[in-house]
Amino acid sequence: MIELKAGAARLGLLPELGGAVTFWKSGEVCVLEAVSDPNLLAQKGHRVAAYPLVPFSNRVADGHFRFDGAEYRMKPNFAGEPHVIHGNAWQHPWELALLADDSATLQLEWHPPYDRPMDEWPFAYRAQIRFDLREESLAVGMVIENIDQRPQPVGLGLHPYFPRRGGVKVGFSADTVWTNDERHLPALRVPATGEWSFEHMRAITDQAIDNCYAGWDGAAFLRWPDDGLALTITASPTFRHLVLFTPPDRNPDRNFVAIEPVSNMNDALNHAGVMDRGITILAPGERLEGHIHFALTAC
Structure with a gap:
């Protein structure tokens, strides 16, 4: 493990x-929640607090898509x-x-194998996260x-887990939200109003939410009023x-809130007709870049 330090802050x-x-700790306070998800097979039961989503976020239905x-x-x-x-x-x-x-910069080069059946992403890419x-x-x-040597469709995202403690409240603004069908895939796009709205900060209690919002304005807010932290x-x-x-x-391994900044909608590779689906077509040598900033304050 690599540990970064800045004053009383630590990042593993x-x-x-x-x-x-x-x-990610600020003094004795955990800003991120370490989670063990046995469904994420490659993590092999390890507890992680965040991980990169490359070269796309969320699902590809049945692991199948058409491109070019x-x-x-x-x-x-x-x-x-059955999805990827x-x-x-x-x-x-x-x-x-x-x-x-x-500070630390990590790098991954992915080259699909050409000598056996394709099980994973079929295009070569280089990714960095700093x-x-x-x-x-x-x-x-x-x-x-x-x-x-070919164009490829890509997206980016980050999957952080935040503690579901201290009367946590969440707020953000978005235009629309995708409802899900029984296979956890996008069904209908509806306005992010009423029960779907987080325009005014709302407490996260026992409700189950797993939805992708579109037209996000690029800002989101969490407050832990019992901890005096925002x-x-x-x-x-x-x-x-x-x-x-x-x-x-609310068992110990699922007592979290995930707020994931991502470039693409769920199953974006199979929704070419959605103009703002968030997929970027990169020609050979082209890059897609994004930045996310997390700022802690007292509240």
Whole structure:
């Protein structure tokens, strides 16, 4: 494990476990919640607090999509579902490219095997993620570069888990939200109003939410009033979708709120007709870059 330090702040990184964050602490307070999810098969039961979503966020229905006249199929990587979820970068070891006391850059090169059946992402790419820790903030920069000889469709995202404690409240603004069908895939796009709205901060209690918001304005807010702590999340224009995931049960391994800045809607590779689905087509040598900033304050 790599540990970054900035004053009383600490950040733990596990490059070999999919470029994952294992903790972010401000003094004795855990800003991120370490979670063990047995459905994420490649994490092998390890507890992680955040991990990168490359080269797409959320699901690809049945691991199947068509692009540029060709058909592609990938092997499911999430237990209990026939879909491929969150790309494949979280399934592979990353390398440490740069390291300082308060910053680190991790890198992954993915080359699909050509000597056996394709189980994963069928295009070659290079990804980097940089963490810059300060005493009251964390900055995360993400880049994906197409190192294939063909164009490829890509997205980016980050999957942080936040503690569901201290009377936690969440707030953000978005235009619309996608409802889900029984297979956890996008069904209808509806206005983010009424029960779907977080325009005014709302307490996260026992409700179950697992939906992708579109037209996100790039800012989200968490407050733990019992702890006197607040967190502001801001993201660059690459991230115009936001996934909110709050499990209904409150056992120790699922007592979290996931607020995921992402570039693409769920199952975006199979929704070419949605103009703002968030997929970027990279020609060989082109890059997609995004930045996310987390700022801690008292409340």
